[in-house]
Amino acid sequence: MTTLFTRYQLGGLTLPNRVVMAPMTRVRAAAEGLATPSMAAYYAQRATAGLIVSEGVQPSTIGQSNPGTPGLHTDEQVAAWRPVTAAVHANGGRIFAQLMHGGRVSHTDTIGTRPVGPSAVPAVGDVFTPTGPQPAPVPRALDTAEVPEQVESYARAARRATDAGFDGVELHGANGYLISQFLSSNANLRTDGYGGPVAHRIRFAVEAAAATADAVGGHRTGIRLSPGGTFWGVEETEVGELYAALLTELARLDLAYVHIEATTDDEVLVALRRAWPGTLIMNPTLPMGPKQTGREDADRWLGLGADLVSFGRAFIANPDLVERLRAGLPIAPVDEATYYQGGDAGYLTYAAHDYAA
Template sequence: MSQQTSTRTGANAFDPTRIGSLELRNRIVMAPMTRSRAYGTLASADMATYYAQRAGAGLIITEGIQPSAIGQGYPATPGLHSEEQVRSWRPVTGAVHAAGGTIVAQLMHTGRIGHPSTTDASGHGALTPVGPSAVKAAGGVFTPTGLQDNVVPDELSEGDIRSTIADFAAAARNAIAAGFDGVEVHGANGYLLHQFLATNANLRTDEWGGGPENRIRFAVEVVRAVARAIGADRTGVRLSPNNGLGDTAEPDYATVYPLLVAALDPIGLAYLHLVEAGDPALTPTIRDAWSGALILNAAAPDPLDHRARVELVSDGSADLVSFARLFISNPDLVERLAVHADLALPDLSKAYGGDHRGYTDYPRLGALAESGADADPAALAEAAA
């Protein structure tokens, strides 16, 4: 069972806590967000500044980091599968630690969501994306030359599956070598692990497909491999039941996810990061089935009521809560939430790619107050969604 001990009631989101081996200054988490500024798949000085600015979060979860060249889905996203990439991350983790923060690397293999032109531009050759089955996802994907249609992925063989699991474990070891405090395995949002769970992406008839018990196998084996590589107490996993991203269909999600959580629970992970983008009614079931720490990225009936999200900790709905886009424009988000301050708005036209503008130039609370800037409620609602 997990090392996390939770009373499930009476906690305060601004109090310190321990999850697994991670000592956190508070229970507010910066959720992973792709920013596409890792040119050449390497972490940069701007990235060190960006993450260090947000070290007031109890836990920072990085943008998705590919565990292998074939796992890259988008331009200018970082990797952890070469020594050069490992070296590039050390100034980032060092800057966060110097600011008193805790940071874990999210390992994200995008599976069939990708394009040969993206890996080609990164210097790895025009690699065809892979998936559980040779089924193209509807829609398109951003590439170095703009939006292109998704392609038919290559179906992973049994040997490919085993190699991919090994890639995750190797990338986890690289993360620790790069100075990260742990790893989050991305099993959400329509990427590779999620594709194995989805009945329209996984048409396999072997031990990796078919019924729910087989479709959860890949996710469980990846998480187990990472936990063996670096310790379960430094490993987390992110899930997003039935959110439909990446053209995923999960008609039996209400069966699949409790089964998956029950299989993951005995590993003793540091945490489960649950995204309520599909059916929030499933959350209490997962909460009851999970004995460890739960980070909740909550659905918000009223996106402006940020206090309600924070209070999910005190009412026992979650052990920690995560915020995403509000951390883009509020590097000191925890402080602002604590004092009920106005929140700044992100310029989403600068969310992906570019330079420091819209990345490291958002002011802290004092500077915002001096500017006299006011937040527009409608825009804040969009930012918080």
């Protein structure tokens, strides 16, 4: 019988359990997007997860969404990540880097230039900047000839990730960021080969995944998706058709996995599970929603066909989450005020359960 604690073969990696640490922005990077010793300690503390997916890492300067986030587009950033991946591996873990291009979800004050997107349509809401939240600006629509450069930025960052010691990469195709913007029917108003009908709206995602797989291997490449999600004001028409078409094209690339968020109803999600022939990581609850993922949610989705289950916020306050789930121990609450405040408080200060008590 398959449980959360059954081993799983993910490409060339043997996962000791099916618990995945979901990517979560924590804005603890140093200046110039450098990883830090505290980040090494944070991820190493959570290395009992079957797989860790890092916080979102910008693949280029123009791809940065929030201040205080790390990058993978300079030699210095690669060098700074090496102690992080080494610490995870020394503790017996495995870690993928999530490559996150913010697209229109950024600001000139953060990246020094006007953000780009598929169309000149601003995100809904305030974006984070070095001086505090500001309204999302109108992005500059990418010319058709510029799109391949953004595609290639994922591949270049993936090569740097493997140089930095990561076991693979996950493209952030969810939550209203650049790939999600291209999939959208209201953020993407293009009339060229990247916009309009479903076959065109999936093109950027497929090209980014193909370029990345070509750079580091499909077995080292995953992608995260949020079907029907409305983050940052994105909307998607024909959700079932859109994602079925996308998964059909991605299946040709022999990717390591697809990581799906529960952003639409179960009927669509189960249909997508059936449509995807490879490894599926399921994030069973809405990211940043009212409910954290628990053991019951995980068991339910394993029963519905997920291969692995990702946990987000529960990992923040519970570095030993895998053992807590295994033993049925209480899940410690997280202090939301420390999510993005910087420093080690609320980052390295959560203790493991006292198993000797």
